[in-house]
Amino acid sequence: MAGDMMLYWGSGSPPCWKVQIALEEKNLQGYHHKLLSFDKGEHKCEEVMKLNPRGQLPTFKHGDVVVNESMAACMYLENRFKSQGTQLIPDDVKEQALVLQRAFETSTLQQKMYEVLFYEYYVPEPERHESALKRNRENLKTELQLWEGYLQQMGKGSFLAGKNFSMADVFFFPAFAYIPRFGLSKERYPKLTEYYEMVKERPSIKASWPPHWLEKATEGDTLKDL
Amino acid sequence: MAGDMMLYWGSGSPPCWKVQIALEEKNLQGYHHKLLSFDKGEHKCEEVMKLNPRGQLPTFKHGDVVVNESMAACMYLENRFKSQGTQLIPDDVKEQALVLQRAFETSTLQQKMYEVLFYEYYVPEPERHESALKRNRENLKTELQLWEGYLQQMGKGSFLAGKNFSMADVFFFPAFAYIPRFGLSKERYPKLTEYYEMVKERPSIKASWPPHWLEKATEGDTLKDL
Incomplete structure (x- = not known):
């Protein structure tokens, strides 16, 4: 197939x-x-x-x-392949709504992450401003606090949109995984840390882990103060 | 309901x-x-x-x-409400794939449009650069040429992803409609112009037309050279 x-x-x-x-x-x-x-x-x-x-x-x-x-x-x-493997979008109307909401909300997290970690990649040198980078970092902090709050509401051991792994996690994890890689504070983001530790052990995630991340486990701690 | x-x-x-x-x-x-x-x-x-x-x-x-x-x-x-009103995501696998592809591709058009038309809104004055705005305009031009090509391939009178109005059009039209509003060239973008003229007459679009656009039909022609 x-x-x-x-x-x-x-x-x-x-x-x-x-x-x-x-x-x-x-x-x-x-x-x-x-x-x-x-x-x-x-x-x-x-x-x-x-x-x-x-x-x-x-x-x-x-x-x-x-x-x-x-x-x-x-x-x-x-x-x-609806009935094959993990059902990523639940049938239940309310559960589905939350999965879709969180799944599409991840675009914002991804953008804010890019604007901090890849600022120099996307913005040519003569157009860079300390003020912009500072604002981008503040925006990323606000964004992370929002997701920390979402997980807090969901309760211990929960995936992003419920007890089951869903499309919300498929969309969220690959963008989010950059954050611990650059030094997420476990103290300020305990729920995100817990979520990260849980999901990174999932077979689908391990099987698809970026090869060059295996060679180099972290990229510093530029985000530790967020 | x-x-x-x-x-x-x-x-x-x-x-x-x-x-x-x-x-x-x-x-x-x-x-x-x-x-x-x-x-x-x-x-x-x-x-x-x-x-x-x-x-x-x-x-x-x-x-x-x-x-x-x-x-x-x-x-x-x-x-x-799958069986109610217009079916926006077709059942046929191939048709559905194209609808989803075009629907999610519209995020790029929307972003490129914002980066030109709302540059001054999003970028604080001390951080603005002519070079950035020029690049953003070039990116928008490339983007519009891509969509013009897609419509060219679809043939006369087609919606974005086929004979039927679909989720691709729901996602595309509200972002795209800003472009003719700021002076799209009919000569360089005949298919996009034809598409715009057709879709804007659709009852769902007329019923939801932005009220402040009714008061003021255009906002100049800053995009006429694209």
Whole structure:
């Protein structure tokens, strides 16, 4: 079933990682894949551009269906293999609403994370401002406090949107995992820390852990004061 | 059915407009709603903050279900009222994949549009750079050319992802509609212009047209050279 799937991906890219987790959770191991290097510009290679005019990763193909946007690919996999593996979007109306709400809210976390950790990557040197970076850090702090509060409300051992692992976790974890990597304070964010420690041991997460993160476990503690 | 729904919204906000279109398409007219002013900071009022700790619009409640992220609210409405009104996510696997792909791709268009039209709103004066604005305009141009190409491929009279109006159009139109409003070139973007002229006459779009846009039909032609 997974033999007619092809994923082009980059190590550590949150959008790629989302799709990889969804594939694992839906028991679609055995899909073809190709690891490309952003640094070498391989995401702009002809093979990718033919399927994805944006030249972005992930680029994902299933038979003759191409779905490149990571959230679209995850939703597609859930709908297409609904009864296979983990059900990522629950049937119950109220549970589903919370899963969708948290899942789409992760875009904001991801953006705020990028604006701090990849500020120098996205903003050319002459356009950088200390004031902007300071504001971005404050925004990320507010964002993390919000998610800490959400987990606090859910109670001990809960996933993001309930007792079960869901699409909310698929979308959240790959963006969030950057934060402990750069030194999240366990004291100020006990629930997020607990959540991180629990989810990182999940088989789908371990199987899809970014290869270059295995070589280097942390990247410092620039976020420890947040 | 719609009597137990409440939408807090702001005029012209693409995320709010998405939810309003979805409500119209799903025949959920008669929902309660409250128009709030961003300029007056009303989106941070207690009534909203109680339901939405982000203090953002839309804020949407259906019975005791709260779904504030616009994409989540639209997906929720589609799932909850699947057989009512317009089917926004088709059953056919291939059609569905394209709808999801285009729907989630609109986030990029929306971001590129904001980065040009609302640059001064989002970037404090001392941090503004001509070089950034120029780059943002180039990015928006590339983005528009991509969508023009998509419509070209779909053929005459098509919606974004096929013969039928879908979630792709619900997500796309409210962000895209800003572009003709600021002077889209009909010569360089004939397909986007044709699409705009067709979709703006749709009952769901007319019924949800931003009230302050009715008072003032255009906002100049700063995009005419794109």
